[in-house]
Amino acid sequence: MAVNGYGTIGKRVADAVAKQPDLELVGVAKTRPNFEARRAIEKGYPLYMSGEGSRSEFDAAGLPLAGTVREMLSAADVVVDAAPDRVGAENRKLYDAANVRAIFQGGEKADVAEVSFNALGNYAAARGKRRVRVVSCNTTGIARAAAVVLPRWGAERWDVTLIRRAADPAESKKGPLNGIVPTLHIPSHHGPDVRTIFPELSISTVAVVVPTTLMHVHVNRVRLRNPPANATEIVAAFRGTPRFRLFAPWERVEGTPQVMEFARSRGLGLNDVMENVLWEDGVTLDGPDAYFFQAIHQESVVVPESIDAIRAMFDLAPDGPSSIAMTDRALGLSDR
Amino acid sequence: MAVNGYGTIGKRVADAVAKQPDLELVGVAKTRPNFEARRAIEKGYPLYMSGEGSRSEFDAAGLPLAGTVREMLSAADVVVDAAPDRVGAENRKLYDAANVRAIFQGGEKADVAEVSFNALGNYAAARGKRRVRVVSCNTTGIARAAAVVLPRWGAERWDVTLIRRAADPAESKKGPLNGIVPTLHIPSHHGPDVRTIFPELSISTVAVVVPTTLMHVHVNRVRLRNPPANATEIVAAFRGTPRFRLFAPWERVEGTPQVMEFARSRGLGLNDVMENVLWEDGVTLDGPDAYFFQAIHQESVVVPESIDAIRAMFDLAPDGPSSIAMTDRALGLSDR
Amino acid sequence: MAVNGYGTIGKRVADAVAKQPDLELVGVAKTRPNFEARRAIEKGYPLYMSGEGSRSEFDAAGLPLAGTVREMLSAADVVVDAAPDRVGAENRKLYDAANVRAIFQGGEKADVAEVSFNALGNYAAARGKRRVRVVSCNTTGIARAAAVVLPRWGAERWDVTLIRRAADPAESKKGPLNGIVPTLHIPSHHGPDVRTIFPELSISTVAVVVPTTLMHVHVNRVRLRNPPANATEIVAAFRGTPRFRLFAPWERVEGTPQVMEFARSRGLGLNDVMENVLWEDGVTLDGPDAYFFQAIHQESVVVPESIDAIRAMFDLAPDGPSSIAMTDRALGLSDR
Amino acid sequence: MAVNGYGTIGKRVADAVAKQPDLELVGVAKTRPNFEARRAIEKGYPLYMSGEGSRSEFDAAGLPLAGTVREMLSAADVVVDAAPDRVGAENRKLYDAANVRAIFQGGEKADVAEVSFNALGNYAAARGKRRVRVVSCNTTGIARAAAVVLPRWGAERWDVTLIRRAADPAESKKGPLNGIVPTLHIPSHHGPDVRTIFPELSISTVAVVVPTTLMHVHVNRVRLRNPPANATEIVAAFRGTPRFRLFAPWERVEGTPQVMEFARSRGLGLNDVMENVLWEDGVTLDGPDAYFFQAIHQESVVVPESIDAIRAMFDLAPDGPSSIAMTDRALGLSDR
Numbered sequence A, B, C, D: 001m002a003v004n005g006y007g008t009i010g011k012r013v014a015d016a017v018a019k020q021p022d023l024e025l026v027g028v029a030k031t032r033p034n035f036e037a038r039r040a041i042e043k044g045y046p047l048y049m050s051g052e053g054s055r056s057e058f059d060a061a062g063l064p065l066a067g068t069v070r071e072m073l074s075a076a077d078v079v080v081d082a083a084p085d086r087v088g089a090e091n092r093k094l095y096d097a098a099n100v101r102a103i104f105q106g107g108e109k110a111d112v113a114e115v116s117f118n119a120l121g122n123y124a125a126a127r128g129k130r131r132v133r134v135v136s137c138n139t140t141g142i143a144r145a146a147a148v149v150l151p152r153w154g155a156e157r158w159d160v161t162l163i164r165r166a167a168d169p170a171e172s173k174k175g176p177l178n179g180i181v182p183t184l185h186i187p188s189h190h191g192p193d194v195r196t197i198f199p200e201l202s203i204s205t206v207a208v209v210v211p212t213t214l215m216h217v218h219v220n221r222v223r224l225r226n227p228p229a230n231a232t233e234i235v236a237a238f239r240g241t242p243r244f245r246l247f248a249p250w251e252r253v254e255g256t257p258q259v260m261e262f263a264r265s266r267g268l269g270l271n272d273v274m275e276n277v278l279w280e281d282g283v284t285l286d287g288p289d290a291y292f293f294q295a296i297h298q299e300s301v302v303v304p305e306s307i308d309a310i311r312a313m314f315d316l317a318p319d320g321p322s323s324i325a326m327t328d329r330a331l332g333l334s335d336r
Helices: A008-019 A035-042 A055-061 A069-074 A087-098 A119-126 A137-153 A190-194 A231-239 A256-266 A302-313 A320-331 B008-019 B035-042 B055-061 B069-074 B087-098 B119-126 B137-153 B190-194 B231-239 B256-266 B302-313 B320-331 C008-019 C035-042 C055-061 C069-074 C087-097 C119-126 C137-153 C190-194 C231-239 C256-266 C302-313 C320-331 D008-019 D035-042 D055-061 D069-074 D087-098 D119-126 D137-153 D190-194 D231-239 D256-266 D302-313 D320-331
Strands: A002-004 A027-030 A047-049 A078-081 A101-104 A115-117 A131-134 A155-165 A203-210 A216-224 A244-247 A276-279 A284-286 A289-296 B002-004 B027-030 B047-049 B078-081 B101-104 B115-117 B131-134 B155-165 B203-210 B216-224 B244-247 B276-279 B284-286 B289-296 C002-004 C027-030 C047-049 C078-081 C101-104 C115-117 C131-134 C155-165 C203-210 C216-224 C244-247 C276-279 C284-286 C289-296 D002-004 D027-030 D047-049 D078-081 D101-104 D115-117 D131-134 D155-165 D203-210 D216-224 D244-247 D276-279 D284-286 D289-296
Touching: A002 A008, A002 A069, A008 A027, A008 A035, A008 A078, A008 A302, A008 A320, A027 A035, A027 A069, A035 A047, A035 A055, A035 D256, A047 A055, A047 A069, A069 A087, A078 A087, A078 A302, A087 A101, A101 A302, A115 A119, A115 A302, A119 A137, A119 A302, A119 A320, A131 A302, A137 A155, A137 A190, A137 A216, A137 A231, A137 A276, A137 A289, A137 A302, A155 A190, A155 B155, A155 B203, A190 A203, A203 B155, A203 B216, A203 B289, A216 B203, A231 A244, A231 A276, A231 A284, A231 A289, A256 D035, A289 B203, A302 A320, B002 B008, B002 B069, B008 B027, B008 B035, B008 B078, B008 B302, B008 B320, B027 B035, B027 B069, B035 B047, B035 B055, B035 C256, B047 B055, B047 B069, B069 B087, B078 B087, B078 B302, B087 B101, B101 B302, B115 B119, B115 B302, B119 B137, B119 B302, B119 B320, B131 B302, B137 B155, B137 B190, B137 B216, B137 B231, B137 B276, B137 B289, B137 B302, B155 B190, B190 B203, B231 B244, B231 B276, B231 B284, B231 B289, B256 C035, B302 B320, C002 C008, C002 C069, C008 C027, C008 C035, C008 C078, C008 C302, C008 C320, C027 C035, C027 C069, C035 C047, C035 C055, C047 C055, C047 C069, C069 C087, C078 C087, C078 C302, C087 C101, C101 C302, C115 C119, C115 C302, C119 C137, C119 C302, C119 C320, C131 C302, C137 C155, C137 C190, C137 C216, C137 C231, C137 C276, C137 C289, C137 C302, C155 C190, C155 D155, C155 D203, C190 C203, C203 D155, C203 D216, C203 D289, C216 D203, C231 C244, C231 C276, C231 C284, C231 C289, C289 D203, C302 C320, D002 D008, D002 D069, D008 D027, D008 D035, D008 D078, D008 D302, D008 D320, D027 D035, D027 D069, D035 D047, D035 D055, D047 D055, D047 D069, D069 D087, D078 D087, D078 D302, D087 D101, D101 D302, D115 D119, D115 D302, D119 D137, D119 D302, D119 D320, D131 D302, D137 D155, D137 D190, D137 D216, D137 D231, D137 D276, D137 D289, D137 D302, D155 D190, D190 D203, D231 D244, D231 D276, D231 D284, D231 D289, D302 D320
Parallel strands: A002 A027, A002 A078, A027 A047, A078 A101, A101 A131, A115 A131, A155 A203, A244 A276, B002 B027, B002 B078, B027 B047, B078 B101, B101 B131, B115 B131, B155 B203, B244 B276, C002 C027, C002 C078, C027 C047, C078 C101, C101 C131, C115 C131, C155 C203, C244 C276, D002 D027, D002 D078, D027 D047, D078 D101, D101 D131, D115 D131, D155 D203, D244 D276
Antiparallel strands: A155 A216, A216 A289, A276 A289, A284 A289, B155 B216, B216 B289, B276 B289, B284 B289, C155 C216, C216 C289, C276 C289, C284 C289, D155 D216, D216 D289, D276 D289, D284 D289
8 A cells, every 4th residue: 555645644644554454555655855754764664756756855855765656656556645635636647557546535526536435424335446535524524423313313404514724733824814714605515525425415514714723613403304312312322433532521622722632642643633523512402403513633534534445445344334443443543 | 971891892882972963972981091091082082980990090191080980970861881791780780870771782691681682673672771782793793684584584494603703803811822612502692692682583503712803704594484586685685784794706805804904994993894794605595595604893793783772762763774874874884 | 196006005005195285196006806996996096907907807896997007107206116025126117118206115125226215214315216115014113213223322233033923914815823933044134124224233133923913023132332321211212203102001002912902093094003113111221232122013114104205206305304294294193 | 759730741741750761650630630630540640639629520520539639749759740830839838748859840930949950951950959940941942052052152142032832732711812912021031040040141031922822932142252163063063962853954844833743743742842943044153143043842841851850859860961861762852
């Protein structure tokens, strides 16, 4: 397995693959040297150079190259494309030429792949496929929640307001610094994107961007078809599902700053929190209407999904729950 | 007319009263000297000292006092209480003792007054009353929108997600600096508060706090009873109503930073924007469901409402629309 | 007089010119329509289209054009170039072709003009010149302070740390959102730039960028040649000089948020504060070493300088102090 | 060894002690349950209750208590006080009563202890002492740099501008959100505090607070007595000293956001970076004047110092360099 693009997502996928007992990391490809490329070397990941790169830059930095991206691809059965948005579509030709299967990120359009994927949502759909797209962080978050709600109580209608982080922590050139920017097009692209996983779901999504780097927060309103007796049942359902983490009031997690503090303390690497994060006290039932907040760590929630996608493509696990359990155990996510 | 408390709201109400042809400002009361107290003196507003203050502090600052708050009240027919949240309820005794009518802010509980007020929503309800509460900035914003929507198309259900600014621009001790904090209690207090104006409205509100100082943004989803043919009709209805300002795409107002830039350019004072701000391109109709964003300037939207409240209490205008027109002309809000 | 570029600086210069009794505004030029262009029309400024613009865009927005930038230039004696950084140098050809004098901003290199200018620093040097460059906001701030300190006490050495705002309030695409970015090159360009005004000054400047939009803050350390007896004399010197505003402790101005609140209350337009802002309590003398903070409003401090530059070029005032007094009276800056 | 107070500093000191081969962690004390207390339990740290706490709260949270803080103290030879600022001085009585040695944090006044401490600066001074104060994060950062510079080149004068982070990442109630707040008192307390380590140093410090949570940044200007030939020698001296980490240009670390990204990638726990962070390209020599930036991670730089302080107090290492080497090896800081 190879990773093309070693940024926010790529480095996490590489670490995650390295932790799986049944997967092997062939190498990672990067365009230019930086502190992250050095870190890859220190971890023992073979470092390859992406197309646009210059060998002399790596030499000057003292970072040994294992070869070009083409060489990396020739040694791999599957590549996870973690290039910037829309570059993945370009890279597809490269992967086709190398006759290697590929996983694309949610920044690409759905037609880059045969199927869009979420492990809790539609694991089986990726079985045996050659090109799979893991949906974006926000879509992953919603799809996971839908995978809990839909089979239990059904949803007549699902409304989400997405309060989006403006930039990742290390992207220091993006704003806004002090303001809220609405995404005027309604629905935002997330609603249609969720339907690549749950085609029947009546969902509407509206998004705004706010000046924070930590996490997205979703405000969910769901009109249930067959509501449970109380919110406690909903809490229990989320608590009982992998890739969800709920905070109780006594834990004093007020907002995303404390979720990140929890993540740092847990120490799974890169202060990631790969689960949907819910607040027990925010799960509310009012007649048929269920409400809940969830915080989504944009940098890492798609990482376990990428691992499961590989298993589905190569039929390495009997079913979704088995793959999820293997992935989560290896990543240390099982301490719920 | 007197203003007790000369902070964010108080100084704006004082300026607004000073601009009205039919109202007279008796004075403003403040606890301690600062640059705003000096500004009041420069504007010619008699400056009185609130209860907790110390005369020697004002003397040291060279700011002449016209007397104590009690003296101010004895010269006034009505006082606008602009004290910090929950202090207004304390002050009520003072006002009762001085036999002066009073307007309270939305930070007080509803039972501080005989009626909660919004000019577009329930002007007539404040007629002849002795104690009126102008609802908070967010509630004012929603009530105004409801006053447009309900009589035209009805609303089966109204859902609002409030993305709230964390602090006012000059409140430099509040956070969060980098994060999103959900208000876990659902509904937030805004929904019930709107029902003090529109008791029949089926409304649910959910709030989050984000690190910005400029404006709140509301995401509105309304299921209409009798929807119009298209979103253009909705845009036209908002455009045709006072206290709404809509931005067209060519104006390139991306978010609240540009709304504030517009406000600075308009120059009504303190870079205020007292209207609900909507984006034309964000007004969307999908079957019976209408969606729109509105930005609410927390510092100033309640200011014209306070003026109208006075007129209603003393029957100084034939009806709501007349009072609104007088207020807005005097404040320069009529340039839509 | 004409303004080419109607953004942050251009719109302020236009307003400032419109307020001067001895200057006349021919018009302003802008590339594309937006809410600011509409505002220019509402103020009665003839609106011209810059080179890259498209007439149909203005037509669609309903904004009447007075002509092209070339037509504007042909009607003007002098143009203030307020184009983005480095574009001014391009525009110079246009101005030369139109045989119009020009004032450039500090974002251009010094050699764009015959002389770099600061009204307190070197007014006389711009007399009769055809091309003058008003130095940047930060350089203006330092040059003004040097104009107070150098003639009184001399400076063996002047060290400034510039804590720079990351973006203007309405620039919502710039970061960093949460972090400090040092300008690694030492000295920063500001030191050499100050020497275009005070060639003999031994100055070193170091800069960092921080996530705020309001103002820059300078930390000044000056080793004086002939220090005064105490800091009070330094405070008095600043207080006695135009274009300085000092806050006393009782005014409770803690930082730049309250300076901006003061600016909003003062209401000179666009909540500008065109003076260097100092805190009395921050002016410190320790033997020969003077320390003081100054806050610089990046959007507006250069505006009065541009007006003075025009007067110097056309010899419209007997000397610097006279021009400054005229400018400041017209702008309302004389209320110290 | 025990830790009283399990917040930002306390939890780090506990982790650091747990990693040392020659120290044993008796337990940690906390006032109230939260997610961090649960984390302590998960790590196997005995959890004690601080004085103000309520046992029922811990019971309700299902967190088993090992006893009260007094019981913890009776089992320890030394306690690291990590209570909030100024509470440590109160706690001293408790420690005296328990006859336990104590290490205090820099938020306490110097007279809380017999000596103020920095491992590179004055290790020997803490030998055999019963009460030691580890100086604050900023003072630690400056003292470390002084320990490199002073013995090599001497310093006639040292000027530091401290650009301070406003709050820690999980402190979501502090501001300012958008502004710069100068600390008007000059010198700031840091200068005198550095002199508790280097009494002869002529140092002046000036501080401002900016809206970021990640790290402080220091701008250093040092007039050297015997300057080296070039900046490269200074870079080499820092590179050759423990507790310094320098970034080369090719690593593309622009500012504190990327330093934190590096810290996350390194994965020492809690994304800490316990070293002073310098940028090679920012180290500048201009005649006798050396300039350099350093970024200081306020949450963790004092942690290794606390470990060394214990060793010094109990004479567990032959000298400072030996203790530092032991500490750093155990903490994983030796990968320079």
